[in-house]
Amino acid sequence: MVYIGIDLGGTNIAAGVVTESGQILHRTEAPTRHERPWRAVVEDMAKTGLRALSEAGYGLDDLKAVGMGVPGICVDGIVPFCTNLGWHDVPLVSAFREYVDRPVFVDNDAVVAGLAESVSGVSSNTSSSVFLTLGTGLGGGIIIGGKPYSGAHGVGGELGHLTVAADGEMCTCGKRGCLERYASATALIRMGNEALARCKDGMLFDTTGGDPAAMTAKIVIDSAKAGDPAAFGVFNEYVKYLALGINTIISFIDPEMIVLGGGVSRAGTFLLDAVRAELPKYIFFKTLPYASIELATLGNEAGIIGAAMLGRE
Numbered sequence: 650m651v652y653i654g655i656d657l658g659g660t661n662i663a664a665g666v667v668t669e670s671g672q673i674l675h676r677t678e679a680p681t682r683h684e685r686p687w688r689a690v691v692e693d694m695a696k697t698g699l700r701a702l703s704e705a706g707y708g709l710d711d712l713k714a715v716g717m718g719v720p721g722i723c724v725d726g727i728v729p730f731c732t733n734l735g736w737h738d739v740p741l742v743s744a745f746r747e748y749v750d751r752p753v754f755v756d757n758d759a760v761v762a763g764l765a766e767s768v769s770g771v772s773s774n775t776s777s778s779v780f781l782t783l784g785t786g787l788g789g790g791i792i793i794g795g796k797p798y799s800g801a802h803g804v805g806g807e808l809g810h811l812t813v814a815a816d817g818e819m820c821t822c823g824k825r826g827c828l829e830r831y832a833s834a835t836a837l838i839r840m841g842n843e844a845l846a847r848c849k850d851g852m853l854f855d856t857t858g859g860d861p862a863a864m865t866a867k868i869v870i871d872s873a874k875a876g877d878p879a880a881f882g883v884f885n886e887y888v889k890y891l892a893l894g895i896n897t898i899i900s901f902i903d904p905e906m907i908v909l910g911g912g913v914s915r916a917g918t919f920l921l922d923a924v925r926a927e928l929p930k931y932i933f934f935k936t937l938p939y940a941s942i943e944l945a946t947l948g949n950e951a952g953i954i955g956a957a958m959l960g961r962e
Contacts, residue, residue: 651674651702652713652715652960652961653698653699653701654715654716654955654956654958655718656758656953657681657717657734658758660680663697664678664679664697665953666701670769671768673953677700677701684735690734691739695748695749698749709750713751714752715751715752716753716755716756717754718952720734720758722757722803722807723757728741741755752960757799757806760788761797761955761959762910762952764790764796764958765950765952766910767792768795768954769954770947770951771908772792776795777794777903778908779792780908781808781894781911782911783910785835785912786833787829788807791805791806791902792904810824812827812828813894814890817830817831818830828891828893828894831887832894834865834912837866837883837913840886840887841853841868841883843883845861848879852872852879853869856868856872868880870920888923888924895940905940906943907942921943
């Protein structure tokens with residue numbers, strides 16, 4: 650038996666046929682075109698998954714379950730809201746099963762990425778891990794005993810909305826001081842532009858031409874790597890808040906491993922070494938071991954693998 654994993658993004662729908670052990674046998678994609686009614690998107694999700702199944706040489710009789718990762722939350726088969734897609738109270742599971750009559754499982758995209766890493770990635774040798782996706786926002790996935798944990802009301806993995814600065818930066822969620830306002834790619838861009846406004850020379854200015862619209866997280870990190878003082882200051886501020894957030898997670902969950910994924914994690918050991926050096930400043934139990942900090946290894950495949958593995962539950 651095989652599984653279908655579907656990774657729903659704002660740009661593309663990626664689907665793959667996955668084995669019990671988390672190996673992708675075949676994958677395919679289709680444009681999301683999220684401006685359409687949600688039913689049209691769900692229909693294309695089903696068609697893309699079935700196309701992957703057929704192209705891999707399997708039929709419905711070989712399919713055990715379908716799993717989906719979405720950029721929002723799903724409670725009892727319903728997506729209450731998904732900001733990137735403009736979805737509100739979408740009955741995703743029941744709508745999908747109109748096209749594929751198999752068990753269907755759905756979870757947040759960061760959660761499924763964390764599950765993928767725990768099955769066939771960097772945290773596969775652990776029983777508890779927390780995945781942080783450092784992208785446009787900051788998503789989280791908590792894995793305990795090999796299974797995703799989302800809390801009593803489905804929002805237990807919304808780690809980007811831990812408060813790390815009282816009365817801090819306004820977040821898109823309506824709160825102030827959320828972790829993702831300080832430890833996401835968007836945060837790096839904001840802080841990079843703040844540094845640009847203070848300093849009209851240096852690599853940030855030279856690379857962007859002084860245009861705030863040209864600033865990217867990669868520019869900030871590359872400039873910091875090259876030793877630019879302003880960029881390095883921004884990077885250190887970023888690492889400080891990321892370490893504060895990780896410390897909070899460790900204090901409440903005490904996982905074996907924290908996994909860093911998402912676009913910012915492509916900074917590699919430059920980021921990893923900095924976080925590992927900063928974190929001990931905030932750890933409470935100084936003489937006891939705590940979670941190791943590692944980089945994700947599965948990249949873009951994590952969404953498909955983790956979604957499929959939801960069906961193993």
